[in-house]
Amino acid sequence: MKNITINIQPTTKPTIVKFEANIFLTKHESFEFQNIEEAGRSPLAQQLFHLPFVKKVYIAQNFVAIEKYNIVHWKDVQQEISEQIESFLNSGGTVVTPPKEEVKKIPVTVYAESTPNPTVMKFVSNKKLVLQSVEFKNIDEAKNAPLAKALFHFPFVKEVFIDENYLSIMKFDIAEWEEITQELREFMREYLEQGKDVLLDDSEQPSSTKNKEETPVKEIELDDISKEIVAILDEYIKPAVASDGGNILFESYDQDQKLVKVILQGACSGCPSSTITLKNGIETMLKDMLAGRVERVEAVNG
The missing domain is CATH 3.30.1370.70 (Scaffold protein Nfu/NifU, N-terminal domain)
Structure with missing residues (x-):
């Protein structure tokens, strides 16, 4: 079932x-x-x-x-x-049966956007790719993600992050973006036009991603201040970091230390400007909106 x-x-x-x-x-x-x-x-x-x-x-x-x-x-x-x-x-009902004739290619556009992280490029599609964000640090984690797995076969692909209608790729230093962006863009466009799967099963994503995305934000496990923090991150912070090809997740809140810990994904992970973003952006906003209850914000992977 x-x-x-x-x-x-x-x-x-x-x-x-x-x-x-x-x-x-x-x-x-x-x-x-x-x-x-x-x-x-x-x-x-x-x-x-x-x-x-x-x-x-x-x-x-x-x-x-x-x-x-x-x-x-x-x-x-x-x-x-x-x-x-x-x-x-x-119950396993069929939504739409495939046509008897050969399936025509689905028109798909993919364009590339630079991000604040010089090692990450954002590739945006006109089609929705996933329903919730997923991050893959290596090819083993991508066993149930055919698109990410295929991208890891490019020797310069280091990490892959997918969210809604875009995909962020972190590269190794062996290649420059101007040399590989067009190749990656065309590969993704053709892959999607052929109707191939992006993910095989949402329930079998890498534990490092799934646990970060789901477990910490279950409201039943959060205190009132943590719920407020999650709401602020979702409404004010996530849209901004998503536009730069990244994502931010709530990890924990320590009431005694007035410390908020977050997880950075995609272009935000390892970005040289992420420390500035945390201190001047996220930390300042949380301190202003939750006066006296938040003093510091740290990235557990930053």
Whole structure:
């Protein structure tokens, strides 16, 4: 039995609600079905069209969106639909069957961005790659990540960090970015266009990444101040470091020392400017917003 969960998300259109899964449902493709006949390739959409109020079904990457007729209110039916989709997916139901003819390449664009870390380049895709960040320090950790594993076969690739729609690569000093950026960009674009997997199984990521991402931020294990710190990091800090190809995770809070420890990933890990960012940016913000409760911020891997 799988452990797929569905999160209900309203949209700007009152007749449409999104049902987001914690896994990918399609490989970079999206589908729109107007009726049950059009949904011949999608057993999930066909099942949903048996509900008399379903007008249209959209399926894309990690969500199903449903447009309804006005004969019902979403508040009366959305929980039931969420449970129905969840049950369908957990029982191994097929979302969309592959076409009989040869699969066409999926149009994908990948562009490169420099980061504050001179050893790291950020490669941004127009497609979502993962649902949560993952970091690989070597090829052994990438055994369930085919894209990262393939990248480690380039002799100049040292570390790989993937988050949402971008991938940050840390290189060895044996090559300069101007010599290898185009080669990496084209490799990733072709890889994604062929519809190949980025990750095989979200549940089997390297423990060094999974534990840092999940265990420390489980709210049930955090005190009130730690929850405030996590909220501040998520709202104010993460978007900024993500734009530079990195990530920051909460590790711990020591109330006696008024010390916050964080984990730096991607371009932030080993970056010459990360100390300045910690002291002038993150530490200053936490000291201002949590006056008297935070005095220092340290990176456990910085």
